[in-house]
Amino acid sequence: SDRFKFIARSCKEILDKYDEREDGIYYLTTNNGMKYQTFCDMNTAGGGWTLVASVHENNMNGKCSVGDRWSSQQGNNPNLPDGDGNWSNRNTFGLVESATSDDYKNPGYYDIVAQDMSVWHVPNNFPMEHWNLAAILRYHTENNFLRLYGGNLFNLFKQFPVRYNIGSCSNRGPAVPIVYDHGDTESTKNLYGPGPRNEFDPGFITFRAINHERAAMAICSGVKPRGCHCEHYCIGGGGYFHPEQCGDFPSFDWDRLGKEQGWSASKEMTESAVLLFYR
Template sequence: ENSIYGRCTVGDRWSSQQGNDANLPDGDRNWSNRNTFGAAEGATSDDFKNPGYYEIRAEDMSVWHVPNNFPLEHWNLAAILRYHTENHFLRLYGGNLFQMFSQYPVRYNVGSPGNRGPAIPILYDHGDKESTKMLYGPKSRGEFEPGFITFRAINERAAMAICSGVKPVRGYNTEHYCIGGGGYFYTDQCGDFPSFDWDRLGMEQGWSASKEITESAVLLFYR
C-alpha cells in the first residue's frame, strides 16, 4: 500500500489503479495475471511481482510483514510477523497463487461472505496468535480467528485477496483486516489495504488496524 489515503489510485497495483469503479469489478487483476513490476530490493518501498509468482510450482508459503523502507538484508530481523504453512495446500490449487486466484477470482460481486476461499493453518516463525490479533482493530478481533492465512475473503460484496494471519469466522467486515482486492468497494474502502484506517490511521481504535501493520509491506514467498 503506497498511500493509505489513496482510494484505488496510482500505486494500488494489488487492487485497482483505475479508481473505485463498479464497471471494473476485477480492478488491475494482478492476483490472476502475468503482469510483473518492481524490484526485489525495493519491495518494502513499492509493489513487486516477478515471474515466479505464476511460474513456480510450490507446495507451501511463507509470509513476512516487514516495516516499510527496510533494506533487504534486514528483512528477517525487522519483520513484525513471520509465519509459514506446512500442509502442502498449494498442491490442491495448481501450485501457486496465480492458479489459486484463477479458481477464486478477486472480483466485486463474485459471491457472498460464505463464498470465501481456503483458510490454511500457519506455524509462527516470529509472533504468535495473540500478537497477530493485536495487529488489527478492537472491533475486527471479534470477527476472526488468528492462526490462519485465508484467501479470497468477501465482505458484503467486495472481494479481498488475503487475510494474513487470520480466518474470518463471523461478521463480514473483512475490509478492515484483509488485503488486496478487485476494482470496486463501498465508499472509502478501495485500495490495497482497503479500510485499515476506518477510525483514523494507526489509532488501534474501532475498526482501525495498528500503525505497525498498516505501515508494513507484506512479502509472499513460495516453499
C-alpha cells in the same frame, strides 16, 4: 559466496542441488528461459523460500489510485469488477530490492510450482539485509496446500476470482493453518483493534474473502474471518469497494467513527509491506 552462479527454477531447487544456505538475491529462470532476480530465504523452517511478491500501501488516502497495483489503479469503479487483476495474471512489476517500499511481483508468482507459502510483514523501507529481524510477523504453511490449487497463487485465484460481486461473504476461499516463525496468535490479534478481533480467528492465512458490500479481498494474513467485515483485516482486492475502503490495504484508513469503535489496524501493520514466498 558467489550466489549468482546458481541458476534454477526456485530457491528450493538451489538449496537442494547446491546446498546453498545464504539468504539474499539469487538468479532464477522461468520455464521458458526468462532470467530474473529475487530474494531467497534459505534458513526459515529448512529454507528454500522464494520471494514472489510484496503488497505495499503507497498512499493510505489514495483509494484505488496510482500505486494500488493489487487492487485498482483505475479508481473505485463497479464497472471494473476485476480492478487491475494482478492476482490472476502474468503482469510483473517492481524491483526485489524495493519490495518493502513498493509493490513487487516477479515471474515466479505464476511460474513456480510450489507446495507451501511463507509470509513476512516487514516495516516499510527497511533494507533487504534486515528484513528477517525487522519483521513484526513471520509465518509459513506446512501442509502442502498449494498442490490442491495448481501450485501457486496465480492458479488459486483462477479458482477463487478476486472480483467485485462474485458472491457473498460465505463464499471465501481456503483458510490454511500456519506455523509461526516470529509472533503468535496473541500478537496477531493485537495488530488489530477490538472490532476485527471479534471477527476472526488468528493462526491461519485465508484467500479470497468477501465482505458485506460484496467486495473481494485477496489475502487475510494470519487470520480466518468469522464475520463479513474482512475489509478491516485483509489486503488486495478487485475493482470496487465502499468508497472509504479502496486500496491495496483497503480500509486501514478508516473514518473517525470507525476508529473510535476500534476497527483500525495498528500503525505497525499499516506501515509494513507484506512479503509472499513460495516453497
